[in-house]
Amino acid sequence: MNDIAELKNFVVAHTRSQGLPPAHYDPLLSRIEDDENGTPGSWVHEWSAEGARLEAEGKPLDASVHYNMARFPFVDGSARQEALERCTASFDTWRSDFPAVERLDIDLAGGRIRCWTAGLDASDPKPLLVMTGGIVSVKEQWAPVLLQLGALGFAGVVTEMPGVGENSLLYGADSWQMFSAVLDAVGDRADTSRTYALALSFSGHLALRAALYDSRISGVVGAGAPLRDFFTDTAWQRKVPRITTDTLAHLTRSKPDEVYGLIGDWALTPEELAALRIPVAHVTSLRDEIIPPGDARLLRERVRGVRLLAHDDVHGSPLHFAQTRLWTLLSVLRMRGGFGDQRVALTREFARLRYGGGNRA
CATH class of the missing domain: 3.40.50.1820 (Alpha/Beta hydrolase fold, catalytic domain)
Incomplete structure (x- = not known):
């Protein structure tokens, strides 16, 4: 289990590198209370829930970004493993429109x-x-x-x-x-x-x-x-x-x-x-x-x-x-x-x- 304060601190460089503005990720981070294995209020749950919402809206690349944040910093259990799989699957859906x-x-x-x-x-x-x-x-x-x-x-x-x-x-x-x-x-x-x-x-x-x-x-x-x-x-x-x-x-x-x-x-x-x-x-x-x-x-x-x-x-x-x-x-x-x-x-x-x-x- 990771330290929540460190997770919130070190994820910022990665959110910015993927174009997420503070107005988007600050409210999301404020909902996160712990790093349990996918329970409501946990790191993986909140990032994955936003990923699922974007996926349902037909925005697979944006969904992939959020699933990536959910598995951050590394896979340490079933919830992060699922997040990684959804990250790669969403990206694969996006790139299907770009055969290059x-x-x-x-x-x-x-x-x-x-x-x-x-x-x-x-x-x-x-x-x-x-x-x-x-x-x-x-x-x-x-x-x-x-x-x-x-x-x-x-x-x-x-x-x-x-x-x-x-x-x-x-x-x-x-x-x-x-x-x-x-x-x-x-x-x-x-x-x-x-x-x-x-x-x-x-x-x-x-x-x-x-x-x-x-x-x-x-x-x-x-x-x-x-x-x-x-x-x-x-x-x-x-x-x-x-x-x-x-x-x-x-x-x-x-x-x-x-x-x-x-x-x-x-x-x-x-x-x-x-x-x-x-x-x-x-x-x-x-x-x-x-x-x-x-x-x-x-x-x-x-x-x-x-x-x-x-x-x-x-x-x-x-x-x-x-x-x-x-x-x-x-x-x-x-x-x-x-x-x-x-x-x-x-x-x-x-x-x-x-x-x-x-x-x-």
Whole structure:
């Protein structure tokens, strides 16, 4: 059972990333009293009830968003399992009107990676953008962006970290290999020699390690990624919010009091970061309560030519989501090259938000 105050606090970044305004989610959150397994007034019940209402109104994508919030932060019982299933089913209903968005299952020895894709074409293989969220966000949260990638010359894959959503792999020291498995699976329908990873939060750590071993990865754009200090600083770990520690324990199939000992040697070393020979861009939250400031400092000091954007905000920078969305997309286009008109337009819009009072758009 999760702490309700933490749930309400940390879900805000995810509601904002999916376009839910405070006027919508504040009344819903006020109705939530506990985190029981689906009973009235509980986290899962209230979010799922709103999802069911939207589903009945013929709004499957909106319903999927609410079912996603209901299963947040991870499946810990029958109610959240049902919410996850309804989240993916509602998204599948929505994407039935958009045949460009297709499902891809990748079966490996340790489990199955499930993905949403667009633009995969053996006769016209395009550069690939792989998008992943962190330890609490499912692929359906980000998959609608697939509809925009064709106009930017990309094929796309959106998937999840091991243990998150429908990804049944164990989150472990070798989880970076999932990126290579995805590229292998689509290599006949995309130009995987030009692959760019838009890897948010903890998946950014995996993408950077993967780039050390897989030369097909041509650039990594991340936000709020743990690199070294998160894995090694025991004093910082004692201050990490319970929701993060519990989620990590769930994904690694360990216990909260064991998980930091388990992941301690997952840190990227300064030498590994200095060995990266690809463009890297990263968004940092200056008041991040999950990722220690030393990790962003390590990027700046060790990664050659890194581009950094800093927000005076908490983890996920919920008050700056519009800026982050534009900047990360612009960063991918800079790495790819070309599409000058789109880059100019994105640069102007980013400047308007950054310097023109539009932070909360």
